[in-house]
Amino acid sequence: MSEQSKTNPCQARNARDIDQWDSDTDVAVVGFGGAGGCAAIEAADEGAKVTIFELASEGGGSTAMSSAEIYMGGNGGTRVQRACGFEDSTEAMFTYMMMSAGPQADEAKIRNYCEHSVEHFNWLVDHLGVPFKDSFHKERGIMCLTDDGLLYTGSEKAYPFSEHAKPAPRGHNLYVEGDNGGPMFMKIVTENVEKREQITINYETRVLCLVVDDDNAVVGLVIRQDQKEYTVRVHKGVILCAGGFVMNEDMLAKYAPKLLSGNNAIGNPGDTGTGIMMGMSVGAAAINMHEGFISIPYYPPATITSGILVNDKGQRFINEDVYHSRLGQAVLNEPGDRFYFILTVEQYGDYEKMNYMGAGIAGTGETPEELEGELGLRKGTLQNSIAIYNEDVANGDDTQFHKAAEWLQPLAPPLVALDVTPGRGVFVPMFTLGGLDTLPTGEVVNPQRDVITGLYAAGRTACGIVRRADGYSSGMSVGDATFSGRLAGRQAAAN
Amino acid sequence: MSEQSKTNPCQARNARDIDQWDSDTDVAVVGFGGAGGCAAIEAADEGAKVTIFELASEGGGSTAMSSAEIYMGGNGGTRVQRACGFEDSTEAMFTYMMMSAGPQADEAKIRNYCEHSVEHFNWLVDHLGVPFKDSFHKERGIMCLTDDGLLYTGSEKAYPFSEHAKPAPRGHNLYVEGDNGGPMFMKIVTENVEKREQITINYETRVLCLVVDDDNAVVGLVIRQDQKEYTVRVHKGVILCAGGFVMNEDMLAKYAPKLLSGNNAIGNPGDTGTGIMMGMSVGAAAINMHEGFISIPYYPPATITSGILVNDKGQRFINEDVYHSRLGQAVLNEPGDRFYFILTVEQYGDYEKMNYMGAGIAGTGETPEELEGELGLRKGTLQNSIAIYNEDVANGDDTQFHKAAEWLQPLAPPLVALDVTPGRGVFVPMFTLGGLDTLPTGEVVNPQRDVITGLYAAGRTACGIVRRADGYSSGMSVGDATFSGRLAGRQAAAN
Incomplete structure (x- = not known):
């Protein structure tokens, strides 16, 4: 230098x-x-x-x-939030954003942002003429490809955020089809x-x-x-x-x-x-x-969220229903040479058609043991993670990483593993x-x-x-x- | 602010x-x-x-x-290194220090430091009169409490450093008893x-x-x-x-x-x-x-190195023979609410007398299963980590985290767990x-x-x-x- x-x-x-x-x-x-x-x-x-x-x-x-999604809410909700049936409180938004910013949060700035967020929405709409449709987009996605005006765009419904702040969708998407916001x-x-x-x-x-x-x-x-x-x-x-x-x-x-x-x-x-x-x-x-x-944009398809992410020790290390950059950051923080999404055939589903992250198949197995071997993982590691996860799924409670119940499905063989290791083809x-x-x-x-x-x-x-x-x-x-x-x-x- | x-x-x-x-x-x-x-x-x-x-x-x-330990070496070794039988190369020192500094390494500075390190040693000794004894301190410690002149003070012998740079002790300790350097x-x-x-x-x-x-x-x-x-x-x-x-x-x-x-x-x-x-x-x-x-100074006693460190999912996540701040940093990076060192009674050994880090006992168990339950860990997690570790110890190869063979001992019950969670009494x-x-x-x-x-x-x-x-x-x-x-x-x- x-x-x-x-x-x-x-x-x-x-x-x-x-x-x-x-x-x-x-x-x-x-x-x-x-x-x-x-x-x-x-x-x-x-x-x-x-x-x-x-x-x-x-x-x-x-x-x-x-994509020009705009994160807004609080104050009872923007026009779109209210029309879609979501009441949003300034405190819930503030708590979520403070957690989001972590120890380096600028409290004064976040407070000001949350308190004036509905006013900002109104300024964009009334003063500039930015159009938002009063409709809610249910699917989990990196962006909204329909013209729906509102969607969840973060980790609001995921642990640990959901434990501290009442979730509300705050991603406002412009009234336009495709990624044209x-x-x-x-x-x-x-x-x-x-x-x-x-x-x-x-x-x-x-x-x-x-x-x-x-x-x-x-x-x-x-x-x-x-x-x-x-x-x-x-x-x-x-x-x-x-x-x-x-x-x-x-x-x-x-x-x-x-x-x-x-x-x-x-x-x-x-x-x-x-x-x-x-x-x-x-x-x-x-x-x-x-x-x-920094992110690994692992959805769509949203079904991947129901799989588990493991490291090269066959260990899970994060709830898979978080926002994609929270998962990406966790992968980068985690020591290890390889990271895999373990999926059922159903969860793999439309991956080839919708594949956004560019991960390739690292292995398949008729049993967890076979997949473990094919991935070169030490015997007993991935098997144990899957066994524990499946038991927890059967009980409707991910005791280890607290993935929300809506994403809990048994990992029933045959199984497929996607290689989501940064540096091996995946989009980061x-x-x-x-x-x-x-x-x-x-x-x-x-x-x-x-x-x-x-x-x-x-x-x-x-x-x-x-x-x-x-x-x-x-x-x-x-x-x-x-x-x-x-x-x-x-x-x-x-x- | x-x-x-x-x-x-x-x-x-x-x-x-x-x-x-x-x-x-x-x-x-x-x-x-x-x-x-x-x-x-x-x-x-x-x-x-x-x-x-x-x-x-x-x-x-x-x-x-x-403690005024001074990290020096390379160029065939300082007078103390050579007297203690350690030949040290500038390249090995350079490689180790570049790995140590990570992606933000200043290569020019590290190169200059390594190339002139023996000269710096000579300047301290000959020009200033700083005394170093030509003796090697074998025990693993946070500092050297004897007057020995040389010891390992980093992760030189630990994975992954040892795979890339030939280890040599480079911590030079002044010729004085106690922590008086x-x-x-x-x-x-x-x-x-x-x-x-x-x-x-x-x-x-x-x-x-x-x-x-x-x-x-x-x-x-x-x-x-x-x-x-x-x-x-x-x-x-x-x-x-x-x-x-x-x-x-x-x-x-x-x-x-x-x-x-x-x-x-x-x-x-x-x-x-x-x-x-x-x-x-x-x-x-x-x-x-x-x-x-930032560190968790978990030794002395050095015997703790032979235990395993697990998170609140009962998972290991680092080789326990690294320098204490590498382990401390890993704990802070790792999600989770609790961190435990799992030890045999022998490994616990003199902990109460030598306890430097201030961790308290979180549980004991006549079996891994009992300890797992006492720590409130999910059934099957810690047990599995211990089973895998013990198998690897029996084979003399820590396949998962690559702790050096000299520290591998079976975790034979009864077992004790020290709570090394930051914020719960441990010295950080x-x-x-x-x-x-x-x-x-x-x-x-x-x-x-x-x-x-x-x-x-x-x-x-x-x-x-x-x-x-x-x-x-x-x-x-x-x-x-x-x-x-x-x-x-x-x-x-x-x-």
């Missing part, structure tokens, strides 16, 4: 060294994804003149590439941005660095367009919405080496960490940098969950939590409500991006 | 705001522990005028509180510092912050003595040797929440992260901040392993690895060769602190 370029493209410059300002704006938004779009809309609606700078030739960011959502956001006269969009523009005054307050930007550098004086605030750093291998190696176990970086090509580095160059704290979403998507530390308002802070005047961050450039793969739920990222973008936009405009 | 004080005691000041310099020095050393002492000695020996600033009323730091080592270092006329020591002095010029080069310090602030102009470099941040609960919560599972912070009261924060305030990268040493020491990113020379770098002119770090203020609890070996911290201190001192003086 020490041989790397000595040039630092993100290092802030001092305003004293700027000869002239080429343009000016009240609020500068760096990056036009879900966070940047919502930040710009709110700042404009508060009366600020806003300029968006986007590296690509169009907006969208990683939000447009996602992201493009649709960003189309709506873009239309909302474009119709606001106070907002100017600069595409194909790279923000090179921040400009600070002698008090380290952010007062401008240096940008590059058509190979030329320009300076932008910013009166109220710069909002960094430039994504995470999953596309920057050096940063992954330095900050989040565990993500290198993944094989599929989820995000847009601009997720190279420049927003985070620009913040760090003015003394901002980057936190939770080692954490990321990942993205980063670390970023600049911010107050709930979006104001960026230094390690002592002093605000850096004039600097804001939102979306994956900030470290938001989502902190760990083992507590992730689909929709938390777009939920966090859009909500934190709005707050930052509002705060910056109010300056 | 957002309610915290808005004053930032570590934020750097600009030289333009300094009216006058109260004193000056070539090299300023912040903190007088093992790293700071060795940095000062080397810088002075290179001809620099050196000033040490130490918060406490005497030197010592965390090194004086430690740390005080003795720092007494020797202090004498060496005191006899050098170019070195001035300021005790009871708090370094408040760095002073930078307009190019962000570090050119001085602001210190506080007797309630008054003074400025110090530094011509060649500031070396931050102010320890880690295990005594700062806010920083632990923000950066290393997993360490909050520990109950015994190892370090001196000054390990509050101020050195790291001073560096961050001038744009230095802090890396590996989430990692720390911890300290931080994250810090400022530095080049092997000790120069502090920003996130792009550009050198911050005039700034150096060593010891736990820097992120050194040691990166993870699961690869730790005793002596790596004092080894790293003293070696990195020397390099930083030499580089700063050469400026």
